[in-house]
Amino acid sequence: MGVHGKQRSCAALLSSGLVALLAGGAVLAFARQRSGETRAQSTLNEARMQAIVRSSMEAIITIDEAQRIVIFNPTAEKLFRCATEDALGAPLSRFIPERFREAHARHVAQFGITGVSDRQMGRQLVLFGLRADGEEFPIEASISQIDDGSGKLYTVMLRDVTGRVKADEALRRSREELRELSANLQNVREEEKTRIARELHDDLGQQLTALKMDLSSVEAALGEKTRPVSEIVGQLRDMRRLVDSTVASVRRIAADQRPIMLDDLGLLPAIDWLADDFTNRYGVDVERRIDAVDILFTPPAATAMFRIVQEALTNVARHADATRVTLDMRIDQRDCVLTVTDDGRGSPAPHGPRGSGKSFGLIGMRERARMLGGSVSMRTAEGEGFALTVTLPLQRVQQEEGQP
Template sequence: MDAIITVDPAQRIVLFNRAAEVVFRCSRLDALGAPLERFIPMRFRAAHQSHIEQFARTGITSRRMGDNLVLWGLRAGGEEFPLEASISQTREAAGNFYTVILRDITLRKHSEDRLKQQQAELRELSARVLEAREEEKTLIARELHDELGQLLTALKMDLAWLRERLPPAESELGGKAAQMDALLDRTVTSVRRISAELRPLMLDDLGLHDAVTWLTDDFAARSGVSCQLTLAEESALEGLERNVANTVYRVLQESLTNIARHAQAAHAWVMLAGDAEGLRIEIEDDGRGIGKEDLVRPRSLGLKGMRERVLYLGGTLEIDRAPRGGTRVRARVPRPHAAQGGT
């Protein structure tokens, strides 16, 4: 049962039902004739009076109070509690009478707060896992590029030395050595590709501008999809925090991977812009487009990973149908100082 309170034009209580006695822990006899502000926390009393006056001027019979906001009441013992309420007004000769129907939502608010806390903790944990993966990828990419790459290069040099010294008459050995040389070339190319997919070293060494350029060129060359890149001036992408650069790069990488695998597109467009507040990236294609069922599919880990990366940094990510008929991914990633300033 909901609590019901009616006040006269002077904002004094004229009706206080049994549920109101329970919610406010105050007897009906004690509440009747008392000012309504007795049950409103001090910091909200001025605003409440202003809202009542504004409601009276609208002429609306009834409406919900505090849309999208949590309202607070004050129990007789001084304890504050969250509530939801609706208000109605009745015009009488003596003035307007106002009736408030309210409900104590303490338990629900506690559950919502707990859920938000758990979601924040899960997002923090997810971010830490992503950071750990990023560090591990960087380490593996470095080892592949530096150690394995150097060993393969040394092996290729040794093979070249050996081929130069093979007797001309040993055509079979020469042919086998040539095959080995070609296999080494393919192995070196594969190592470089795997290393770059794990973590492009130019992202650390040269920055996001060059890494994005390389990634789009490599995507176009390997997929056959024409890719048009509109890139911010290099100065706009300088001095980026590592987690911001990582996030933007991974969003682009995942989006291009999805285009190559699923979109059946002929063209793709990438736009990256930056300013003092953060970065904005858009990736669009003219393929078959993504369906709503794809966005919520449990195995869509790549999309979920993108969203978690962006949300953790206080950014936004939108994935929808593109005007050209394909899929459009739009992300905005604020710089840390901008995200803090907006809170």
């Protein structure tokens, strides 16, 4: 945590501590009022404390030994969506989900005896509150007690931590996705090595072996001079065709790894090549609407966008059962927007098989976009195809003039 983070944490703790102190003063005022103590100066101080508690940003609820509510400040009204007049006199359990009520009652009873609580703001597990309309929500709580001679009063300070819980959950999911993506990348890398090794052995290896055999045959024929020259020339032509086929195989294997034109000619020609290759392989037309011809992309952005288009087309081939794909790239105000749409079968919901968080291709696209400060969104419905939109800040993807 940085210096500013520590300062904010200390400020939050001091603020909570001050509110707790003032809340204690207000409860003491209530206790004195209950016991009949009415000194003028004390009453003035107590009124001030209660005014501060009423304006507190923390929800403050005080209950008696029967766990009936005796103080319910305006923040608590907003937090639980319940008017003070409806809350006063009601059992605290009204604002606790039923499955937690028994444990809470035990905790308060134990706290009344020992004065020890594991509920301190920012230091305990997240609890759950129950709003008047039945909605559950996560809270942090701290508890204190005071004995005025007529019985104990318990004060609970509450804070809605819905935003923090959602952020923590999003961070947890992101970390889990990254771990899974990392593991999957290892598997993909090994699969790719296996595929390349198989192609080198089955394709290039067999072609080179055939060339070696042909060379041996030509060498023998020239040495023995038992075959006519025309037959040897014909065999040499076959060997040349085999060399051409071998060169084509080498280029195909190299292009599958990274097309040379991406580095030599730039992103847009590479995307054209990718679309043409996709159509040749799968028979699916790719309509291109590219309105970014004046943009010079940085090498990292060009690589990221090429891989995103490549993965999007791979998903279409694997899952869409489509007959047409539309690839749209445009400059929209300060963003570069890439959209890949197909007319395939789609998915019942964005979180279906093609939009699932477990789709490592989609996770990879999100990560590539995130590294450039962008985002990925999906739109789909069963029978209505699939649309993938990638939005990247123009300042992160455009190469300035004179920039290497």
